Amino acid sequence: MTMSLTVPPTIAVPALERRSRYTACLLGGAIGDALGAPVEFMSRQEILRRFGPGGIRDHASAYGRTGAITDDTQMTLFTAEGLLRAAAGGHPPGHRARVAEVAAAYQRWLLTQDEDPARHADAGGLLGIAALHSRRAPGTTCLAALRQVGARGSREIVVARGRSRNGEPGADLRAKNNSKGCGGVMRVAPAGLLLTGLIADEALLVREAFALGSDLAALTHGHPSGCLPAGVLAAVIALLVREVPLRDALARTKPVLATRADCEETLAAITAAERLASQGAANHDTLAQLGGGWVGEEALAISLYCALAAPDLESAVVLAVNHAGDSDSTGAITGNLCGAAAGMDALPVRWLEGLELDRTTRELALALCAVG
Numbered sequence: 001m002t003m004s005l006t007v008p009p010t011i012a013v014p015a016l017e018r019r020s021r022y023t024a025c026l027l028g029g030a031i032g033d034a035l036g037a038p039v040e041f042m043s044r045q046e047i048l049r050r051f052g053p054g055g056i057r058d059h060a061s062a063y064g065r066t067g068a069i070t071d072d073t074q075m076t077l078f079t080a081e082g083l084l085r086a087a088a089g090g091h092p093p094g095h096r097a098r099v100a101e102v103a104a105a106y107q108r109w110l111l112t113q114d115e116d117p118a119r120h121a122d123a124g125g126l127l128g129i130a131a132l133h134s135r136r137a138p139g140t141t142c143l144a145a146l147r148q149v150g151a152r153g154s155r156e157i158v159v160a161r162g163r164s165r166n167g168e169p170g171a172d173l174r175a176k177n178n179s180k181g182c183g184g185v186m187r188v189a190p191a192g193l194l195l196t197g198l199i200a201d202e203a204l205l206v207r208e209a210f211a212l213g214s215d216l217a218a219l220t221h222g223h224p225s226g227c228l229p230a231g232v233l234a235a236v237i238a239l240l241v242r243e244v245p246l247r248d249a250l251a252r253t254k255p256v257l258a259t260r261a262d263c264e265e266t267l268a269a270i271t272a273a274e275r276l277a278s279q280g281a282a283n284h285d286t287l288a289q290l291g292g293g294w295v296g297e298e299a300l301a302i303s304l305y306c307a308l309a310a311p312d313l314e315s316a317v318v319l320a321v322n323h324a325g326d327s328d329s330t331g332a333i334t335g336n337l338c339g340a341a342a343g344m345d346a347l348p349v350r351w352l353e354g355l356e357l358d359r360t361t362r363e364l365a366l367a368l369c370a371v372g
């Protein structure tokens with residue numbers, strides 16, 4: 001008898017399940033982003049007038065195609081690429097190196113917004129993908145903050161600056177603005193996916209994922225409510241992949257949030273989402289009490305409400321996009337949360353069909369899974 005026969009066959013099942021959760025987290029985000037894209041700038045009344053009383057429930061045309069992703073997914077993919085480059089680098093992939101590599105990745109995303117794609121046709125990685133060279137209503141804060149960094153030095157300098165300074169990790173890469181737009185939180189799910197595969201101890205994982213998500217958002221958003229919700233999302237995603245229920249994941253993350261300066265606004269938004277979700281079936285009037293989602297703490301709260309109150313991923317994402325707010329971002333974050341919790345079986349096949357860059361999104365999710 002060989003040793004391999006003594007390995008219980010059940011070991012392969014969690015591995016498959018894990019891949020499914022990673023993939024569904026990023027594809028769920030892309031699906032929510034794409035479903036919300038056509039209605040991002042519509043009031044709820046306009047959405048209902050155009051798509052009927054059930055609102056938008058299938059991909060519709062935006063940016064010249066159906067199933068188009070927006071800046072939310074573009075930047076999520078670049079976050080993943082930066083984290084993967086840090087993991088593959090010839091240096092210890094500590095916190096500072098990860099932040100610096102993602103800062104460099106965001107500079108590459110900026111090139112897709114500002115430059116002729118033909119200049120980068122031979123580039124490796126995401127920068128060489130022509131479909132990513134498209135403006136999908138990018139956040140002005142992200143563009144301005146990244147242009148400021150870019151003006152201060154080349155990609156190499158950005159990376160070196162993030163690695164070599166003493167003091168707070170990546171401190172001098174932080175955005176010099178006071179923005180709390182949701183452009184920070186909408187893109188950090190890969191931070192939770194990466195670290196949950198690398199850090200076994202759960203309390204340490206929550207602290208590290210929170211710090212990474214928050215510091216990645218701080219690359220473009222200087223207000224605490226622009227960064228801290230991103231810390232919460234990264235930590236919660238890390239726990240959801242481990243099959244921790246969402247309410248428990250929040251209970252384990254909020255104490256870490258509570259140690260941060262100026263956390264009150266984000267804490268209050270999360271608490272409101274939890275309270276409203278426990279008050280009965282999911283509905284739009286209740287969701288509207290949480291705001292429009294244009295700022296970080298509201299986008300997080302709306303997404304948490306949808307994920308907590310709706311019975312499944314499909315109804316959560318439909319709820320998250322059919323409101324008079326930042327539909328693609330709340331759809332994306334809700335899709336991240338529900339996908340990480342439920343895996344690929346929860347994603348409606350009709351939403352996967354025709355989804356832009358679905359293969360690239362899958363590949364990056366699986367690469368993050370393989371790091372752990």
Ligand SMILES: [Mg+2]
Nearest residue numbers: 070071072328
């Ligand atoms: Mg967007």
